[in-house]
Amino acid sequence: MAALKYIKGKQPHKREYRMIFRNVDRQGWDESIKSYISDGGYKELKKALKMKPQEITDEVKASGLRGRGGAGFPTGVKWGFIPPNNTKPVYLICNCDESEPGTFKDRYIVHQDPHQLIEGMLISCYAVGAKVAYIYIREEFPEGAKILEKAIEEARAKKFLGKNILGTKFNCEIYVHRGAGAYICGEETGLIESLEGKRPYPRIKPPYFPAALGLYMCPTIVNNVESLCHVKHVIAMGGKKYSQIGTPRNTGTRILCVSGDVVNPGYFEIEVGKITMGELIYEVCGGLKKGRKLKAVIPGGSSAKVLSADERYTIRDGESEKVIGIDDIPMDFDTMAQCGSMAGSGGVIVMDDSRDMAWILNNINTFYAHESCGQCTPCREGSLWMKKITDRMVSGSGVPSDLKTLTSIGDNIAGRTICAFGEACAWPTQSFVAKFPEDFKKHTKPRNAKKELNPESKIAAAGLSR
Amino acid sequence: MDIPKELDEKADDYISHYPEDQARSATLPLLHLLQEEYGFITEDSIAWVANKLNLEPINVLEVVTFYPGLRQSAPGKYHIRVCRTLSCAMAGCYETMDKFCEVTGIDRSNVSHHNPIAVSEDGKFSIEFAECLASCGTGPVCLIGDDFHESVKASDVEKLIKNYD
Numbered sequence: 296m297a298a299l300k301y302i303k304g305k306q307p308h309k310r311e312y313r314m315i316f317r318n319v320d321r322q323g324w325d326e327s328i329k330s331y332i333s334d335g336g337y338k339e340l341k342k343a344l345k346m347k348p349q350e351i352t353d354e355v356k357a358s359g360l361r362g363r364g365g366a367g368f369p370t371g372v373k374w375g376f377i378p379p380n381n382t383k384p385v386y387l388i389c390n391c392d393e394s395e396p397g398t399f400k401d402r403y404i405v406h407q408d409p410h411q412l413i414e415g416m417l418i419s420c421y422a423v424g425a426k427v428a429y430i431y432i433r434e435e436f437p438e439g440a441k442i443l444e445k446a447i448e449e450a451r452a453k454k455f456l457g458k459n460i461l462g463t464k465f466n467c468e469i470y471v472h473r474g475a476g477a478y479i480c481g482e483e484t485g486l487i488e489s490l491e492g493k494r495p496y497p498r499i500k501p502p503y504f505p506a507a508l509g510l511y512m513c514p515t516i517v518n519n520v521e522s523l524c525h526v527k528h529v530i531a532m533g534g535k536k537y538s539q540i541g542t543p544r545n546t547g548t549r550i551l552c553v554s555g556d557v558v559n560p561g562y563f564e565i566e567v568g569k570i571t572m573g574e575l576i577y578e579v580c581g582g583l584k585k586g587r588k589l590k591a592v593i594p595g596g597s598s599a600k601v602l603s604a605d606e607r608y609t610i611r612d613g614e615s616e617k618v619i620g621i622d623d624i625p626m627d628f629d630t631m632a633q634c635g636s637m638a639g640s641g642g643v644i645v646m647d648d649s650r651d652m653a654w655i656l657n658n659i660n661t662f663y664a665h666e667s668c669g670q671c672t673p674c675r676e677g678s679l680w681m682k683k684i685t686d687r688m689v690s691g692s693g694v695p696s697d698l699k700t701l702t703s704i705g706d707n708i709a710g711r712t713i714c715a716f717g718e719a720c721a722w723p724t725q726s727f728v729a730k731f732p733e734d735f736k737k738h739t740k741p742r743n744a745k746k747e748l749n750p751e752s753k754i755a756a757a758g759l760s761r
Numbered sequence: 762m763d764i765p766k767e768l769d770e771k772a773d774d775y776i777s778h779y780p781e782d783q784a785r786s787a788t789l790p791l792l793h794l795l796q797e798e799y800g801f802i803t804e805d806s807i808a809w810v811a812n813k814l815n816l817e818p819i820n821v822l823e824v825v826t827f828y829p830g831l832r833q834s835a836p837g838k839y840h841i842r843v844c845r846t847l848s849c850a851m852a853g854c855y856e857t858m859d860k861f862c863e864v865t866g867i868d869r870s871n872v873s874h875h876n877p878i879a880v881s882e883d884g885k886f887s888i889e890f891a892e893c894l895a896s897c898g899t900g901p902v903c904l905i906g907d908d909f910h911e912s913v914k915a916s917d918v919e920k921l922i923k924n925y926d
Binding site: 394396433436437438472473474475477478489490491492495511555556560597642650655658659665666 | 845
């Protein structure tokens with residue numbers, strides 16, 4: 296890897312392990328198929344087409360690869376959910392709706408290395424038996440959609456795509472489908488409804504697990520951009536070898552997107568679990584701005600529960616148990632879950648002590664109130680109530696009971712909706728209010744209980760009692 | 762509504778991306794096509810898409826009213842979308858928005874959830890807040906038409922806008 300040269304000022308940090316982002320910001324690299332092939336591209340597709348589909352799925356299972364879109368569900372296991380006696384067509388959808396606030400990794404794959412995604416998708420299509428695949432790309436990537444369309448045409452011209460790929464009996468088409476600016480389309484069943492030309496109201500699971508009843512009620516595999524790219528590398532090195540990267544149960548690399556109050560925000564591909572939160576912030580990202588102290592971190596996209604800099608976390612590893620601070624949390628799926636949050640989509644948002652948590656939460660609440668699809672009442676109404684309350688807090692009209700009301704609304708959304716948006720919008724409110732009550736209290740003042748009624752009603756009341 | 766022949770052919774090409782009995786899937790691609798041509802989605806466009814895909818107009822209208830990316834009113838010659846979400850807000854996107862409005866002479870006081878776009882009096886610029894444009898590490902970011910701009914501080918706005926004439 297040392298031989299690769301990167302654009303000045305954009306060199307990877309020495310703690311990084313560039314696999315998916317190998318070609319991002321590379322000197323002399325462009326998004327054309329020429330660049331990709333000259334670098335050994337589509338070799339893994341050739342290799343995969345000589346294997347049996349089940350062997351590919353087995354390699355992906357052995358690799359321990361977990362979905363990089365947010366839930367961290369094992370990719371190979373997901374593929375295995377297609378009913379064995381299925382006779383319907385199978386579809387593969389690449390979820391490129393990247394819209395979790397704090398996350399900006401797929402953007403660079405699509406814009407700078409589209410063929411890596413296409414190769415990963417073709418291998419995955421072959422493994423799950425899909426002849427048609429769609430890339431659902433968010434509308435806000437107009438350039439990205441054009442790049443992907445061009446890349447697909449280039450791949451078709453080289454016979455990597457279309458009928459009888461590379462002389463085999465395998466046929467596969469990939470189409471780009473643009474969204475139209477709705478966050479809910481990142482939820483896989485909402486995405487499917489959107490792709491069917493409807494409002495993207497998520498479907499209830501069970502029974503609508505996409506692997507059984509997905510697009511057009513056919514078995515459908517929905518994978519994140521980054522996950523599909525990893526498939527290519529799993530085939531390249533074999534599942535077992537891949538599983539040695541990272542840490543057990545949290546294998547491979549993942550791209551962390553850091554934004555907020557750090558000196559050098561950006562994207563960093565690291566081995567999962569091999570770097571701690573403290574190393575990420577202070578070493579890789581150059582620390583906080585001068586004179587500032589860490590206050591909080593949202594570790595996995597804006598819906599992940601916030602971590603406070605003052606908290607202590609009890610981590611269990613088999614028999615042993617230890618108590619650690621925020622700086623010592625390894626950046627992996629399982630530990631983050633033990634800390635009461637989630638690694639989610641890898642979007643790390645750092646906040647220093649200059650930030651007012653009520654203002655931050657209000658910004659997040661505004662997002663979720665805007666993006667709730669409106670299908671389930673608790674979320675449709677609750678997300679807006681939470682936004683209205685934090686709105687009035689930051690504008691100076693909060694009352695002390697607002698803290699309780701906020702928590703109660705959050706508690707009444709989570710777990711009571713069709714899709715995970717309910718949790719996504721409730722978790723920030725629940726965690727912010729619980730962990731930073733002082734930041735909210737300072738925006739409230741009791742309303743005067745003995746405030747004079749208007750004179751007319753006072754006279755009327757006096758008349759009644761007489 | 763008569764639409765140019767190339768557009769009609771493009772529409773047929775999009776429809777061919779989906780199984781024969783699933784033409785409805787082409788609703789969004791067709792709406793994007795018409796929005797690119799006419800700037801926003803008109804009633805005629807809705808009727809045209811419905812007719813083309815053998816749907817009731819309400820099936821298309823309900824899609825149009827759901828998605829923030831489909832505009833129901835005419836934008837300016839250059840449509841600006843400023844990211845409003847957390848990382849960009851922490852980097853100063855509200856100030857960037859204010860500056861854009863000042864420089865282009867746009868008044869956002871009547872903007873609401875159902876009417877998110879404000880247009881300058883001369884019709885040259887329009888602006889709206891967008892939710893997360895997925896470039897949180899380089900905020901504040903904005904889209905002007907299809908052009909993406911990173912790290913647009915309030916102090917950069919004046920120079921940037923000069924490129925759009």
